[in-house]
Amino acid sequence: MSFLNLGLAPSLLRALEGQNITKPYPIQEKAIPSIIFGRDVLGIAKTGSGKTASYVLPILMATQGQQELRDRHVATLVIVPTRELAVQVQEVFQSLGEFLPRPVKTMAVFGGVSINPQMKGLFGVNVLVATPGRLLELAENKAIHLDSVKTLVLDEADKLLNLGFQEEMNRIFGLLPKKRQNLLFSATLDENVDQVNKLILNNPEVINVAPEEQENNIELINQTGYFVNEENKGPLFRYLLDEKDMDQVLVFVSSIFKADHLVKKLTKNGIKAAAIHGKKSQGSRTDSLVKFKNKNINVLVATDLLARGIDIEFLPFVINYELPRSPKDFVHRIGRTGRAENPGEAITFVTPEDAHHFKIIQKKMKKRVDMIESDKLI
Numbered sequence: 001m002s003f004l005n006l007g008l009a010p011s012l013l014r015a016l017e018g019q020n021i022t023k024p025y026p027i028q029e030k031a032i033p034s035i036i037f038g039r040d041v042l043g044i045a046k047t048g049s050g051k052t053a054s055y056v057l058p059i060l061m062a063t064q065g066q067q068e069l070r071d072r073h074v075a076t077l078v079i080v081p082t083r084e085l086a087v088q089v090q091e092v093f094q095s096l097g098e099f100l101p102r103p104v105k106t107m108a109v110f111g112g113v114s115i116n117p118q119m120k121g122l123f124g125v126n127v128l129v130a131t132p133g134r135l136l137e138l139a140e141n142k143a144i145h146l147d148s149v150k151t152l153v154l155d156e157a158d159k160l161l162n163l164g165f166q167e168e169m170n171r172i173f174g175l176l177p178k179k180r181q182n183l184l185f186s187a188t189l190d191e192n193v194d195q196v197n198k199l200i201l202n203n204p205e206v207i208n209v210a211p212e213e214q215e216n217n218i219e220l221i222n223q224t225g226y227f228v229n230e231e232n233k234g235p236l237f238r239y240l241l242d243e244k245d246m247d248q249v250l251v252f253v254s255s256i257f258k259a260d261h262l263v264k265k266l267t268k269n270g271i272k273a274a275a276i277h278g279k280k281s282q283g284s285r286t287d288s289l290v291k292f293k294n295k296n297i298n299v300l301v302a303t304d305l306l307a308r309g310i311d312i313e314f315l316p317f318v319i320n321y322e323l324p325r326s327p328k329d330f331v332h333r334i335g336r337t338g339r340a341e342n343p344g345e346a347i348t349f350v351t352p353e354d355a356h357h358f359k360i361i362q363k364k365m366k367k368r369v370d371m372i373e374s375d376k377l378i
């Protein structure tokens with residue numbers, strides 16, 4: 001299979017060649033013809049699968065035959081969870097559209113920067129890439145009208161929905177025309193994504209290129225449990241940080257209150273830490289994630305829900321500071337370290353009260369975890 005067979009225009013093929021992209025990835029083989037045909041698509045695919053080009057190419061094709069719209073109206077709207085992704089997606093539109101006979105103007109808008117240049121720039125835009133909050137602000141200020149949107153893309157929909165954008169998304173859906181093409185891409189098909197799928201997608205072509213949930217990869221993860229009393233968790237954590245030279249560790253707790261409390265304690269002890277949870281603003285979460293990725297902070301404390309929005313391919317250490325109620329959440333947490341060549345380590349703190357529940361978790365994941373008494377270590 002080549003891009004030629006997928007019905008793409010020669011100018012797009014030329015742009016692909018220029019980037020040494022010669023053979024379509026599976027998601028592209030499946031999505032491109034369906035999108036050109038006008039169907040809704042639900043793509044379950046991670047970053048790295050080639051999902052961006054799978055919608056950018058057919059959308060660029062469509063722009064060539066589209067009527068000119070009135071000022072401050074766009075035909076294509078791409079919604080993304082973060083400003084980084086907004087910029088990235090805009091760049092893909094620009095670079096793949098380079099040789100099209102009719103130029104395509106793509107613009108990225110996102111929060112955290114002044115709104116004025118964005119308001120002024122929204123003229124003659126064909127493709128708008130936006131984060132939800134800023135998009136609504138622009139719409140409320142009448143800098144953009146969404147009633148001419150023909151194609152809506154939700155990219156990284158799982159993150160959009162898990163980062164607490166539901167309410168904003170619903171308001172955006174209300175501004176869009178009923179008749180439109182919907183393309184939804186998500187790394188996983190969790191409950192939130194499935195709800196939106198059912199709400200907005202019309203008989204979609206479902207394309208799943210995500211690897212199977214990693215339940216059987218659990219064998220790859222180095223797991224250790226530490227018996228510890230609640231009051232000794234802090235000293236044990238500091239001991240492990242030091243002993244194992246941890247410079248990037250994701251720590252799970254069960255509540256927002258606990259997350260903030262732990263970060264305060266760690267900071268007091270000179271450990272660079274931040275929390276991400278539902279009560280933090282989008283800006284603060286993105287900021288913490290970037291710092292964590294760059295190792296400017298070493299400890300990221302998260303609740304289960306927000307952890308799903310953490311886009312780090314591999315983590316060397318995960319610590320269950322508190323046990324989750326659900327064994328499924330436990331597997332999801334520790335799966336953040338599972339990688340064949342370099343498995344990393346998942347550590348679980350188990351208080352006497354937790355012991356029974358931890359036995360249940362081990363039974364459910366069909367794996368026994370070696371336990372260490374922490375008394376002698378701290």
Ligand code: AMP
Nearest residue numbers: 021023024025047048049050051052053
């Ligand atoms: P994405 O999953 O959209 O974030 O894309 C991941 C990376 O794969 C990007 O750097 C693309 O340029 C690259 N890419 C996309 N499609 C292909 C392809 N068919 N062949 C080789 N590289 C590709």
